[in-house]
Amino acid sequence: MIDPAWKAWYRAQHELRCLQPGTEFEKYATAVLSRLHPDFLNPDPMGSLGDGGCDGLAENGTILYACYGQNATTSVDQKTKNKLESDFSRAVNNWPTFTTWRFVTNAAVGPTPTKRLLELQQEHAIGTQRPLTIELWKAPEDFWWNAVSKLTAAQLDELIPGVPHAQNVELRDLVELINSLSFSDADAIDRLEPIKPVPASKMDFNRLPMMTREEFNEGRLLAPRIDKWFAEQDDPGLRDAKARRFNSIYREALKTTSDVREIMRLIYGALGGQDFDLSTKRANAVYAVTAYFFDSCDIFEEPPDEEVGGDPQYVASH
DSSP: OOOGGGHHHHHHHHHHHHTOOHHHHHHHHHHHHHHHOTTOBOOOOBGGGBTTTOSOEETTTTEEEEEEOOOOSSSHHHHHHHHHHHHHHHHHHHOSSOSEEEEEEOSOOOHHHHHHHHHHHHHTSTTSSSOOEEEEEETTHHHHHHTGGGSOHHHHHHHSOOOOOOOSGGGTTHHHHHHHHHTOOGGGOOOSSOOOOOOHHHHHHTTOOHHHHHHHHHHGGGHHHHHHHHHHSSOTTHHHHHHHHHHHHHHHHHTTOOOHHHHHHHHHHHHHOTTGGGSHHHHHHHHHHHHHHHHTTSSSOOOOTTOOSSOOOOOSOO
16 A cells, blocks of 8 residues: 555656656656556557557557657647547557557647547447547546556555655664654644743754754654654664664764754654655654654753853764
């Protein structure tokens, strides 16, 4: 099952691929269709026949696909109509078994190709010599709902690699925690006492940017749920083990940069993976877990007892 928290990430990547011109879009479209249909066959072009107007057959030859990636910048409407008409005519003449014809395109479909599509539907309606179901799948919308969204998680990961997950193997246990927080409602959490903000003195001491402070303060609303999650785990030492790993990641980051923004990016990435912030709820979950370990003194530096704020020097270690 596809993780709903990352559905938006796949959707965004799909839409980017649908912006590709010409053959690049067509390659993406046939790659999707080959995973949608276990028996998908895409004939190689041969001689004067070419591919016979066929970019793929499925369901025992009963479905025929024609894929068209737009290259035109002028006379777009007419060229789309010509392509639709040409592919359909060649398919009808060369492939007698199909009963459904699908035109998959990222081209603009204006009045001219739309009118021709309706004419073809009428010419091949029930009761005619060769009745056919004729469909238009426009990318990205139709193509997403009719094909891409129906693929399994493994198929999507193969087709569109790089889905964000915890990148650090020692933090993989926390993917379940991130998932649970992504679906939580911070306002619905029962609290016995108000949640205090992350200590200002520690944030001042470490010179955290204002945006990071806001992320942490918002994330701390989920602290009771994080406590509860750790308490429910079979391993009573899991929280301490992850705290040690967080501290190690922080120390490793300090070896490469003193820029707090870069350090935060590395920590967030280790936990949430690349592009974790494409999902607002997932991003908030990552901020919450990071703030949790920040506030419990596992990452960043503790100010001296006498430090109460101001503009102290940032230090790399105790």
